[in-house]
Amino acid sequence: MNNSAQWIERADRHIARTYGRYPLVAARGKGCRLWDVDGKSYLDFLAGVAVNNLGHCHPKVVKALQEQAAQLLHVSNYFHIPAQIELAEILCRHSFGDRVFFCNSGAEANEAAMKLVRKYSREAHGENRFEVITALASFHGRTIGTIAATGQDKVRVGFEPVVPGFKYVPFGDIHALRAAISPNTCAVMLEPVQGEGGVNLPPAGYLQAVRELCDEKGLLLVFDEVQVGCGRTGSLFAYEQEGVEPDIMTLAKALAGGPPIGAMIYREKFVDSLGPGTHGSTFGGNPLMTAAGIAAMTTLLEDGVLDNCRAMGAYLAERLAEFKKRYAFVVEVRGRGLIYGMELSIEGGDIVKQCLERGLLLNCTMGKILRFLPPLIVTREEIDEALDILDGVLREI
Ligand SMILES: *Cc1c(COP(=O)(O)O)cnc(C)c1O
Numbered sequence: 001m002n003n004s005a006q007w008i009e010r011a012d013r014h015i016a017r018t019y020g021r022y023p024l025v026a027a028r029g030k031g032c033r034l035w036d037v038d039g040k041s042y043l044d045f046l047a048g049v050a051v052n053n054l055g056h057c058h059p060k061v062v063k064a065l066q067e068q069a070a071q072l073l074h075v076s077n078y079f080h081i082p083a084q085i086e087l088a089e090i091l092c093r094h095s096f097g098d099r100v101f102f103c104n105s106g107a108e109a110n111e112a113a114m115k116l117v118r119k120y121s122r123e124a125h126g127e128n129r130f131e132v133i134t135a136l137a138s139f140h141g142r143t144i145g146t147i148a149a150t151g152q153d154k155v156r157v158g159f160e161p162v163v164p165g166f167k168y169v170p171f172g173d174i175h176a177l178r179a180a181i182s183p184n185t186c187a188v189m190l191e192p193v194q195g196e197g198g199v200n201l202p203p204a205g206y207l208q209a210v211r212e213l214c215d216e217k218g219l220l221l222v223f224d225e226v227q228v229g230c231g232r233t234g235s236l237f238a239y240e241q242e243g244v245e246p247d248i249m250t251l252a253k254a255l256a257g258g259p260p261i262g263a264m265i266y267r268e269k270f271v272d273s274l275g276p277g278t279h280g281s282t283f284g285g286n287p288l289m290t291a292a293g294i295a296a297m298t299t300l301l302e303d304g305v306l307d308n309c310r311a312m313g314a315y316l317a318e319r320l321a322e323f324k325k326r327y328a329f330v331v332e333v334r335g336r337g338l339i340y341g342m343e344l345s346i347e348g349g350d351i352v353k354q355c356l357e358r359g360l361l362l363n364c365t366m367g368k369i370l371r372f373l374p375p376l377i378v379t380r381e382e383i384d385e386a387l388d389i390l391d392g393v394l395r396e397i
Contacts, residue, residue, distance in 0.1 A: 004038050022356055029056025032375050032382050034361065043386050045374045046361045050195070050227045050339070053254035054299055055375040061257035064295035065288060072287045077280065084285035087293040094236055094301065096245040097265035101274065102285030106226035106252035107141025109262035112279060113189065113248050114145055116266065117220045118165075120273040121186030125218065129186040132222075135171035137197030137366070140189070140224055149189060152197075171200055174209045181213075187220040188213075192238035195227035198369040199341025201334055207242040214247075222248045226262075227339075230254035231300050231376050234310040234337030241336070257296030261289040300376075309376040312383060313337045316372065319387050327394055340372040341365070351393055360389040 002010070007025040027037045032055055034044045047053065054061060068083065075081060088100040101112050114132060121129035134140065136151040147155045148163035151171075156162050167185075169176040171194055188210060194200035214221045223246040228238040230251060235241050237249065247270070252262040262284070283289075299305060313336070320333040320342055331343040344351075348364035355362050363371045374382070 002037065004036055007037060022353070024356065024361075031055040032378050040359070042356070042359050042361050043382060043389070044361045045372050045386050046363045047373050047375045048258070049253070049363070050232055050373045051253045052258055053231055053376045054257045054296060054305065055377045056258075058257050058296070058299060058377075060295045060299050061259075061292050064291045065259065068288050068291035074283070074286050074288070076282075077285065081285060081287055081290065083287050083290040083294060087285075087290045087297065090294065090297050090301075091251075091263065091265055094297075095249065095265055096239075096267070097249065098268040099266050099271050101264045101266075101279065102290065103262040103264070103281045104260050104283050104289075105141070105262045106224075106250065107143045107146045107262075108281065108284075109226065109250035109252050109264045110140045110146050110149060110189075110224060111143060112264040112274075113222050113224075113250050113266075114149065115279055116248060116264070116270055116274055117187035117189075117222065119278065120220065120270050123273060125186070128184050130165045131167060131182065131184040132165060132187045132189055133167045133169060133177060133180050133185060134189045135191070135194065135197075136168045137171060137194055137200060138168075138189075138191055138224075139194070139196035139227075171197070172203045172206050174206060174213065177210060178213060181217055181219070185217070185219055187222055189222040189224060191224045191226075191228065192242060193228045193233060193336060193339065195339065195371075196365055198343065198366040199335050199339055199371060201336060202242065207239070207244045211244045211246075220247045222246055222250070224250050226250055226252045230296075231306050231309055232337055232339050232373075234306060234313055236300065236306065238336075255296065256289050256292040257299070259289050259292045261293055305376050308378075309337050312374075312376075312378050312380065313340075315380055316340055316374075316383055316387075319383065320372075323387075323391070323394065327397075329397065335372070338372070338374055338376055338378065342370040342372070344368045344370065346397070351390075351397075354393040354396075355389055358389045358392065360386050362390070 004025045025037045034042045118130050138151040140146040140149040148166045151168040167180050169180045248266040255261045324330045329345045348370050352364045
C-alpha cells in the first residue's frame with residue numbers, strides 16, 4: 001500500500017491536469033468523515049460537492065448497490081429496467097414532473113434539457129426559436145454545450161467557437177431578463193440558488209416573476225437543480241420554497257447518494273418532442289445507479305433527513321453569523337438549508353488549505369466565497385467541531 005506522497009507522485013505522471021488537487025488521497029468514508037490513505041481523518045463539509053448528501057457510504061445505498069450488483073449490472077435501454085421505472089415513479093410523485101430521462105451527470109441532464117427546449121419550441125413556434133437565456137455567474141457543466149450555457153466567460157476561453165444560442169443576464173434582475181427576450185428566445189434556464197457562482201439566493205419574488213414572464217412570452221422555464229436539488233436547501237427540491245414550478249428540471253449530484261447519475265424531469269406536454277431515436281444514453285438509468293437512486297431518495301424522504309437539514313442549517317447559519325460579527329473580513333453569510341456561502345473581502349484559497357491541514361474539508365468558490373456543503377445528516381457536534389477548526393484558522397489572519 002502506497003502512502004499519500006507516493007500516490008501523489010503517481011498521479012502527477014498519468015492523471016489529466018484538469019483539477020488543481022489538494023494533497024489528500026482518499027481511502028474511505030463514513031457519515032460526515034473521510035480518511036486518507038495515511039489514516040488521517042477529516043470532517044467533510046464539501047461532501048463531494050453536494051453529492052454525498054446522505055454522508056459517505058450510507059448503509060442503505062451500499063446495500064442497494066450490493067444487491068443490485070449481484071443481480072444485474074447493465075442492460076440496454078432497448079429494454080425496460082425495473083429500478084429505472086421505480087426511481088422515475090418516485091421522482092414524479094414528489095415533483096411537478098411526469099416524465100424522466102436518465103443520464104449520467106449534471107452536464108448531460110442539461111444537454112438533454114437544451115435539446116428538449118429547442119425541439120419543442122421549433123415544433124410549437126417555428127424554426128427560429130432556439131435561444132436560451134441563462135444567468136451570469138451560473139454553472140451548467142463542462143461539455144461544449146453547457147459551457148455555452150454557463151454565464152461565466154472563463155469556462156469558454158480557448159474552446160471557441162462557442163455553441164450559438166445563449167444570452168446571459170444578471171441573476172435576480174427581472175427587467176434585464178425581459179429586455180433580453182427576442183423572437184428567437186425559447187427558454188430561460190436558471191439555478192434556483194446559484195452554487196458555483198457563490199451561493200447566490202434569488203431575491204424574494206424573482207423566480208415567480210420569471211415564471212410569469214415565461215408564461216407571458218411562451219417560453220419554457222428550466223431549473224438546474226443539479227446542486228441544490230435532492231434536499232440540499234431543506235426541501236426535496238429548491239423550487240418548492242419559491243412557490244414556482246418549472247417546465248423542466250435537471251438533477252444529478254446527490255440523486256443516487258454517491259454513484260454517478262443524472263436526470264431530466266419534465267411535464268407530459270413535452271413527451272412527444274423527444275420521441276424514439278431523438279436522444280439517448282448507453283448508461284443512462286442503468287440498474288445499478290437507479291437502484292442506488294431509489295435507496296437515496298427513499299432515505300431522504302423517510303428518515304427525517306430534510307428535517308435535520310433544516311434544523312442543522314439554522315444552527316450553521318447562527319454560528320456563521322457570529323463569524324461575521326467577529327471578523328472584519330467576513331462580508332456576508334448567506335444560504336438556505338445546508339448550502340452556505342461566507343463571502344470574504346480576502347482570498348479564501350489559503351483558508352481552505354489551512355482547514356484541510358487541520359482536518360476540515362471546505363471549498364472556496366469565485367475566489368472569495370467559502371462554501372459549506374456538509375452532508376444533510378450532519379450533527380450539531382460535527383458543526384461545532386468544523387467551525388472550531390475554521391475559527392482557529394481565521395483567528396490567525
Ligand atoms: C455540478 C453542476 C453541474 C454539472 O454537473 P456534472 O455532473 O459535473 O456534469 C451542472 N449544474 C450545476 C448547478 C452544478 O452544480
